[in-house]
Amino acid sequence: MKHSILIITFTLFTFCANAQKADNITIGKIETIYSKPLGENRKLWIYTPDITSKIPNPQKKYPVLFVLDGDTHFYSTVGIIQQLSQANGNGILPEMIVVGVESGNRLKDFTPTLNTRGSLDSANPFVKFLATELMPYIDENFNSAPYKLLVGHSLGGLIIMDILSNYSNLFNAYIAIEPSMWYQNEKFLKQNINTLKNQNFDNTKLFIGVANTLPEGITLSLLKNDKSIETQHIRSTFKLDDFLKNTKIPGLKYAMKYYEDDDHNSVPLISEYDGLRFIFDFYRLNATKKDFTEASPAIVAKLKTHYDIVSKEMGYEVSPPEALIKYFGYNALGKKQFAKAEAFFKLNIAYYPESHKVYGAYGDYYATKKDTANAIKYYKFALSMNNDNIIQNKLNVLTNQNKFSLTENELEKYVGIYTIQPYEIDVEFYLQDRSLWSKVKGQKAEELVPISPNAFRLRNKKGYTITFKTNDNKIVGFTSVQPNGTFNAVFKN
Template sequence: MKKIILPVLIVFFSMCALAQKDNKVTIGTIDSIQSKILNEQRKIWVYVPDSWTAGSKQRYPVLYLLDGNSHFSSSVGVIKHLSEVNGNTICPEMIVVGIPNTDRIRDLTPTHVNPTPPFTDSLMLKTTGGGERFVSFIEKELMPRIDSLYPTQPYKILTGHSFGGLTVMNVALNHTKLFNAYICIDPSMWWDQMNLLNKTEKSLREKNFSGTTLYLGIANTLREGMDIIKVRSDTSKGTRHIRSILNLDQFIKEQKQNGLRYESKYYSNDDHGSVPLITEYDALRFIFSNYHFKLSPTDITDPTVDLVNKFEKHYQEVSKMLGYKLSPPEDMVNNLGCDVLERKQYAKAAGLLKINVENYPQSYNVYDSYGDYFLAIGDKSKAIEYFKKALSIKENPVSRKKLNQL
């Protein structure tokens, strides 16, 4: 029977879990893919949660990250914090796929432009407008590879900042069902005389976005003396970045009939460079606002509370949101089962430990804990049966000691 680890120890052991040989700390691996669509070799940075082990049936949603070389470590850190550190279950553990750049302005711009001020270097803009090919690479080459090599679930998120945010909006509007959720961070909607922005209102009015979630983070890029009210009527080129984003926000909010689940926030204390981290944190909390399983102290202390029913109802709703069946986390259920068992709430303990055996039949620990329940109620034959089952899955000193004492 595994017990709850105190929060301080959780942090310590989580840090230790990242340590690799040669005294180095790593948070992912570098993969690569030869793209026929882009006609180049692309490196991919991949993080798989620490809870995954070879042979495990555990699978995870996937967050695809544009400008991966810039935001990979911070994105992994935010997800780890919200999904596991200190016992958090604000969002699910996720695989993170960072896509480093080769030709950023080519891949992250949906249309080609010719040089106009402030862009005076025609070489800089020569390859612009490759956004659709880049999206095709993600859909037809990258996603199939990730799904074939890593333990993925079908729920996918696309995250992008600046030109990456422009790409996120292009995909959300024109390839909507490619991802379930989108995190759009201070997007460059001014690109090509606001070409994409000008098409946005029509798309938002005519398309059905049911089942799609979008979070928009807006940085404070205002000039001194401006505010988000005054800037809307300004016409100078210096404010077109934030004006275009504020217009985007307004367009989206005006089209509430299209089924899009949407939230936005203006970050007055963050500029274009600092806004990605806080936006991603808030976006994940919004996307997974109904994911966290909440327990009150009376849920544990009151023997009349049906925790099994509460778990089942909650995770049925979460499964509906994610589009695949999600069982209550093994460790959470096990810890609660052990807790109520110590309180001699045998019926509640039996229900919790039994559903854990049903949901995680390949885990030795669920059988060991269920054996503890039978031992507590005086059913030695059943306790022996479950300790033996635990040992058949994995030889471990805890189950072996219990079995030898019976």
Template sequence: MKTLMTSIVLCFFLIGNAQDQKTVAFGVEDSIFSKVLNEYRKVWIYNPEKASGIFQSKKVYPVLYLLDGPTHFHSVVGMIKQLSTANGNTVLPEMIIVGIHNTNRFRDLTPTQMVERSGYTTDDMRKNTGGGDLFLDFIEKELKPYIESNYRTAPYSMLVGHSLGGMMAIYTMFQRPQMFQSYIAIDSSIWWNNQEILKEIQNRPNLNYLKGTSLYLGYANTLVEGYDISTVNEDTSEETLHIRSILSLDTFLKNNAVEGFKYKSQFYENDTHGSVPLITEYDGLRFLFKFHRIDIDEKDFENLEVDMVSQIEAHYQNVSTHMGYQVKADENLINRLGYGMLNGNLYERAEQFFTYNTKIHPDSFNVYDSLGDYYVATNNKEKAAESYQKALELQEYPLTREKLEQLKQQ
């Protein structure tokens, strides 16, 4: 596939004197030519491998595809960075984030041609609607293969969309349920075309095809005066069509529960259509990955009768079951635990963690460098030199080389 890499760094600027300003990288901008749509499509991409600073050997990452990319990209990247790595967090997995730019939003994010004018749309908007399936073809047949061939992707991806994008997330889940493993639909415009998509969903005999997928549905307070969430369905005006359509979908999904389909909805009483994306994304990610955080009891560190390595292995086996592929214990997490034990003079426990890391990440220079640090701390210079040498055989790294040379001079 022919691509045009623009590699423009997206950035924020630090506040300060002009001479001291530095660029803070948040991702890259790329452009891919779509034969399906016959146009270039711009995407913003956040790659946690580049952000981490030190390469983690053969680590793969789930991919989050974000509709209306520029609107939500920075908040979603910040949220996932915070909950996956900052302060030792393991609430979420690290993820590649692909923010898809719009060229013709009403064309791409509407699955059917609008035939009747709605108060939510103008005549100009109606003219070029109904290109949703071609847009999904672009994502499925061109964008996803491009991302998977250029980044270390795991066999797990999710789709997040707001408003019309939320409707497209729901449409995708029902029309192409295996295209993504999970979905977050935010204040979805499921009212579209006199509830055409909603009615088609409600007429299906069963939802068995949704097994193995997950959906978080969040919706804002778009009620009108005189109605609340329990009485709004009594209204028939176009003003409440948006929220009534979402409530109708929610009721249908709850009344037709299928084993293996994970679903949750949430009404955000204090949020509008414009403010609801951030909190829905946060809650949705927490719901979809509630199995991911590892809880370690600090009291077990000093009790060597507790097999903490086995506990960690069991946790990541559970994570693997939910994600649908083998997820190894995080290299950085195990390293942090090892150094924590080393700093606390709990040498036997430290050795367990450092050695475990070399077992599950044998291609990483970093784990052998860390094991070398352990041997230095325990005055085993021969083992330390062996570990540093092994690290350098995997990857030349200046600090590791310096440590080895210092050992030789002692």
């Protein structure tokens, strides 16, 4: 039985998915750039994963998916990628930047130029725009990784086949949906076939989606012998498919799917979904229930091996997210699976040696094992990199055991209801048995233990701290640091 990996499990607070500030749901922005080859402005619809991520990472670099006719296909493309890379802990696809390129004159943009193999000087102006202006612009202004994809529909699929055939080093993967190979009496189909015969690719992938555009009375079995104009579009696509399936082209991995229940206009969504699943068939970590329940650290090696494979496929180093490794480490630590927990914490140090948090987490490991000397050692090392108040508080606890406490009267000032922003989740803090407790509706109450003025830890949870904020000696909110992220709240009443 295969289980998807849930990156985030909230213990103290449960937040609504993908909440956004104010009352707006935002999935991107529109930018305009001027193109010299096109001689006009072109609008770009841009989505970046941090917009919808629960754990934004400003340093992370992302593959870039360019989609033609962006004003038409942007929403569905972003939806597929966000669902399969973020929602419900999915890791089927990598998170990606999406760049939707608005259409201008589609015939002008998407009609290839004959016999221009490899030469951008004589290429279609739109191809020049992509290669010499748009792609450098995205690389300069966004956290883009080297892996690039191109998606196009209809005439957009035609220009994709031209780019694949003649400028193969521009993109790593292509999705051509209902490509108009019939155009100009299949002139460009013939050119593509002649060019591709002699091409060598470097781990390039192509997916073609074909809709059911058969006229009434014609079946696929009859299509090959049909010569009518009504079937030329689908016949030309199957000619291309026949060539690609029966010709060994070094370095090109190809797949096609025929969608009997979709027409030319409905097929883009399902084609993109299947195309992305085909392109990134290596990306998902297939873990068993045993990997997560047993004390053996075998899954640590599996995780590392998996990301080595991902890195090879993507052509650059891809590391498992720091937050993911940290979560697994604390999860094992909470179960007292010490060998497994230590393996995860050490793996995080290996991947992210410049992050002070990985050393603080390793300190938590030693503190849980009551190895005070090593816990202090790693807390101090983390603090030498970053003056983190949370880690400092943990160090204070170890070096001043049982010396800090608050009276019931001193705890009284923290009592009240606080709202976590921007999620609008209320947390109640109250006194019980001379201790401070927190409660979120529908969840188990948690006892807080003071570790320094205005700072607390959870009694039964490692890696969870709450630091209250003051203004004129009044409590105005708090910051909660958890294995899965940092969250802020304001005092409500």
